[in-house]
Amino acid sequence: MDRRQLLSGAGLAGLAVVLKACGVASDPAAEPGAASGAPKRGGVLRAGSPPPPTAVDPVTMYDGTAIAIVQLVAEYLIWLDQDFKLVPRLAESWQPADGGKRWTFKLRPGVTFSDGTPLDAETVKASFDRLLDPASKSAALSAFATVLKAGGVRVATPDSVEFTLERPFSDFPYLVSAGNYNALILKRDYAGDFTKAAVGTGPFVLKSYNASTGAVFARNEKYWDAGRPYLDGVEIKFYADDQADLLALQGGDIDAQILSRPDLAKPLAGTGAIAADTVKGTGVTVLTLRTDQAPFDRKEVRQAVAYGLGRPAILDSIGSGVGDLGNDHLIAPLFPAAPADLPQRALDRAKVAELLKTAGLTELRFTLTFEPPAKDYAVTIQNQLQQVGITVELDQRSSKDFYGGDQSKDTPWLNTAANLVGWAGRAVPSQLVIPMVKSGGTWNGSKYANPALDAAADAYDTAATDADRKAAAATVAKILHEDVPVIIAYWSGAVRAYNPRKFRGVRAHPAQYVDFSTVSKA
Structure with missing residues (x-):
């Protein structure tokens, strides 16, 4: 896995979070939750997706298709739903102790794997021991980072598991949820080759897999959630590109997409037999400015760039209108602790001129470094700033x-004067704040260091109440909004296109995760 895939989830998946979906369909009665009566059982949902670029392995996967395939078969202790809530799955409850440094999870009784093996605490411990082993090369290691180390998991009772953390962390349940997409519970003897012998506790069983054509699933008759899934099965078909995938949906060869592109799918919503369910998210492309060297060592210069951007236009053109405006801090609007009273920064030509004058500059010129996926965004920034004299x-x-290059001294994404970096959505603010802007952060490309910010970030992580968490988050947001080491113009969202005349209950997810256990025939 390379650095870009780890940061942006290959543009498809990552440590993600969600908000309420609002769908647009040609048939309102077919929208999720709108139809009345009991779900109609039966049917096979055909979904399109690109082929996985690497092996489909729950421990090491990072792309959206592999994650979708595995999530149909295996499960997490906790799921993240479209309301940004933690939903019990294999764990039915969890409790903190020692100020949030120790957490105990009680397992759901009566759960078995599809081969009949019972789920127990030893199995859960083995799953996390596997992820915490550096030899596993799992992306989960970066999520646990300074929070949970190898040896921190023990069996408390046959049906409960205890996690002892390196430091108090009030949002720890998110790190063992679907927000940490590799944190799936697998059998104790799992040793790879998932597609050859896929065993899980999930709603479906993998019947066949072909790396070129797709995967076929049947309902898991041993599934713990009685009555679900409603479908007889799922078939995932692989398509070489986004256009072919969308044409297959339009032509009726598939019934839904796993990875819809908002700019392609959204315009088709309400036309023919296509609906597009939409969610907002916390994925973000960050404009990073080096605070330790000219010209961005002056706060006024960084603020000038921030005031030179027209954020609604960027959200509309680059974000396809799906998402939220950014306000130059890392507490996304979807996080429960997001501040509501911080004034939204907007384009202000007079303010740009005033700030540059205060910094002693008659003009501002800088180079913006980026990779191909960010080209349209880079061109938009160039055009907008030209209008304000930058x-x-x-x-x-x-x-x-x-x-x-060398991540410690010369890799472009961490060491150029200004750059654009795509980050997949994170489950909690700390997963953005700690690596990106905290002093000495692993991926602190701005080289920003502020003891007040560090203290506020620590206070957020250890907060015992929602009120304390919101107070700490407000301080983090205010400091970043003022100092502007990173510019956040918008937070991205996601779309999932499907045929509402055939199926209902198909929902979008910012990380393109799938939960087809409640999908039924229309």
């Missing part, structure tokens, strides 16, 4: 070059 030279690198 000149931006574009420096496009290949993704390999952008994330290559």
Whole structure:
């Protein structure tokens, strides 16, 4: 897994979070939750997706298709739903102790794997021991980072597991949820080759897999949630590109997409037999400014760039209108602790001129470095800033070059004066704040260091109440909004296109996760 895939989830998945979906369909009665009566059982849902670029392995996967395949078969202790809530799955409850440094999870009784093996605490411990082993090369290691280390998991009772953390962390349940997409519970003897012998506790059983054509699933007759899934099965078909996938949906060869592109799918919503369910998210492309060298060592210069951007236009053109405006801090609107009283920064030409004058500059020129997926965004920034008298030279690198080099001294994405980096959605603010802007953060490309910010971030992590958490988050947001080491113009969202005349209950997810256990025939 390369650095770009770890940060942006290959543009498809990552540590994700969700908000309420609002769908647009040609048939309102077919929208999720709108139809009345009992779900109609039966049917096979055909879904399109690109082929996975690497092996489908729950421990090491990072792409959206592999994650979708595995999530049909295996489960997490906790799921993240479209309301940004933690939903009990294999764990039915969890409790903190020692100020949030120790957590105990009680397992759901009566759960078995599809081969009949009972779920127990030893199995859960083995799953996390596997992820915490550096030899596993799992992306989950970056999520646990400074919070949970190898040896921190023990069996408390046959049906409960205890996690002892490196430090108090009030949002720890998110790290063992679907927000940490590798944190699936697998059998104790799992040793790879998932597609050859896929065993899980999930709603479906993998019947066949072909790396070129797709995967076929049947309902799991041993599923713990009585009565579900409603479908007889799921078939995932692989398509080489987004256009072919969408044409298959239009032509009736598939009934839904796993990975819909908002700019392609959203315009088709309400036309023919296509609906598009939409969610907001916490995925973000960050404009990072080096605070330790001119010209961005002056706060006024960084603020000038921030005031030179027209955020609604960026959200509409680059974000396809799906998402939220950004306000130059890392507490996304979807996080429960997001501040509501911080004034929204907006385009202000007079303010740009005033700030540059205060910094002693008659003009501002800088180079913006980026990789190909961010090209349209880079061009938009260049055009908008030109309108306020700031000149931006574009420096496009290949993704390999952008994330290559020595991560400690010369890799472009961490060491150029200004750059654009895509981050997949995170489950909690700390997963953005700690690596990106905290002093000495692993991926602190701005080289920003502020003891007040560090203290506020620590206070957020250890907060015992929602009120304390919101107070700490407000301080983090205020500091970042004022100092502007990173510019957040918008937070991205996601779309899932489907045929509402055939199925209901198909929902979008910002990380493109799938939960087809409640999908039924229309």
